[in-house]
Amino acid sequence: MADFNNYKHLTQAVNLIPPQDNFFSKNFFKKREVSYADKVVIGKEALAPSGVARFKNKEHSAAILTKLGGETLNFVLAETHEKYIFSADEFANMKTLGSGLINGASSDRLAEWNKFVLKHAGLLKERVERRFEMLCAQAISTGEISVTENGITYSADFGFEENKHYYDVAGVYFSVTTKDPLASIRNWIKSVKRKSGLNDIVVIMGESAADAYMAHEKVTNSLNLLNYPVGQLKPFQSISGFGGDMIHMLPGGWPIYEYKNVYVDAEAVVTDMVDPKVVIVAALSGDYRKYAGVINKFKPNSTDIDQSAVEMLSELRQNEDRTEAYISLRAKLLPVILNPDSIEVHKVLAG
Numbered sequence: 099m100a101d102f103n104n105y106k107h108l109t110q111a112v113n114l115i116p117p118q119d120n121f122f123s124k125n126f127f128k129k130r131e132v133s134y135a136d137k138v139v140i141g142k143e144a145l146a147p148s149g150v151a152r153f154k155n156k157e158h159s160a161a162i163l164t165k166l167g168g169e170t171l172n173f174v175l176a177e178t179h180e181k182y183i184f185s186a187d188e189f190a191n192m193k194t195l196g197s198g199l200i201n202g203a204s205s206d207r208l209a210e211w212n213k214f215v216l217k218h219a220g221l222l223k224e225r226v227e228r229r230f231e232m233l234c235a236q237a238i239s240t241g242e243i244s245v246t247e248n249g250i251t252y253s254a255d256f257g258f259e260e261n262k263h264y265y266d267v268a269g270v271y272f273s274v275t276t277k278d279p280l281a282s283i284r285n286w287i288k289s290v291k292r293k294s295g296l297n298d299i300v301v302i303m304g305e306s307a308a309d310a311y312m313a314h315e316k317v318t319n320s321l322n323l324l325n326y327p328v329g330q331l332k333p334f335q336s337i338s339g340f341g342g343d344m345i346h347m348l349p350g351g352w353p354i355y356e357y358k359n360v361y362v363d364a365e366a367v368v369t370d371m372v373d374p375k376v377v378i379v380a381a382l383s384g385d386y387r388k389y390a391g392v393i394n395k396f397k398p399n400s401t402d403i404d405q406s407a408v409e410m411l412s413e414l415r416q417n418e419d420r421t422e423a424y425i426s427l428r429a430k431l432l433p434v435i436l437n438p439d440s441i442e443v444h445k446v447l448a449g
Contacts, residue, residue, distance in 0.1 A: 105413035121339035122234035181426035222427035235371035272310035296381035306374035384440025391430025
């Protein structure tokens, strides 16, 4: 049986808990990279989507191509560390842990104690995963990560340019009857396809944008006139996850989703993960990466490094006088967008 006093056992058990089914984390930032020094140094990619292979004569050498590349970006991995504290008195006064009595057989007590520990370690893991989804949503919808809480400030900028990747001026209002949201969306899809060279485009609307889109007279008339089907998604566009709901599919096979997910910050303020007034047009196969950091610990009574953990480390510890114990979880995770040309974000409502 696992010994959760050993952080390796507890961390392994936490890693085996199925992850949350979060929309952006699951569908975009799937490619995992490991950072061994708490830093990420990348060359921002510049795609060449329209290039074709060159002809040559037999007597000529191969044509030399300019290397793809761009500016170098440097990021420090985001780190979280939380713990759940309970006292010896709290534990002694518990009548049950889970479904079993703590004063039963020793094997039963250990099993129930392990359930208790893993339950609370799992709750800490869920908080980490919600934080990562928040960072993913922020990165995709704004081109940067900016967090300020409890006196701590963290930021990362992925190089979105105004009027190229992020259109902050609402030039196309979904609330204006003379505008045509469907025509605008088709143009945005074409723009991302041209810039990225990728074809698996999805459209993701914030909640207010989705409401205005579905209420727009030109949209409803087109849907009724052309009988736009929900239809079958292409295999590479068959995506799902908490926060994202499919609205319908445009002719040509471009799915439209509504994203509505919130988080509660350290001041108990409920905040949308994505601005409700924006529309995101993104290629699913763009270069989005999940960077996981290495978490090190010393061996007991030694300055030698013990076995390291990657991404998360959970442990059960007592305070010095053994009157309190805590279950903690450290995590080092950062979503990174290597090529902004696979994304456009348009603000479609005023405010």
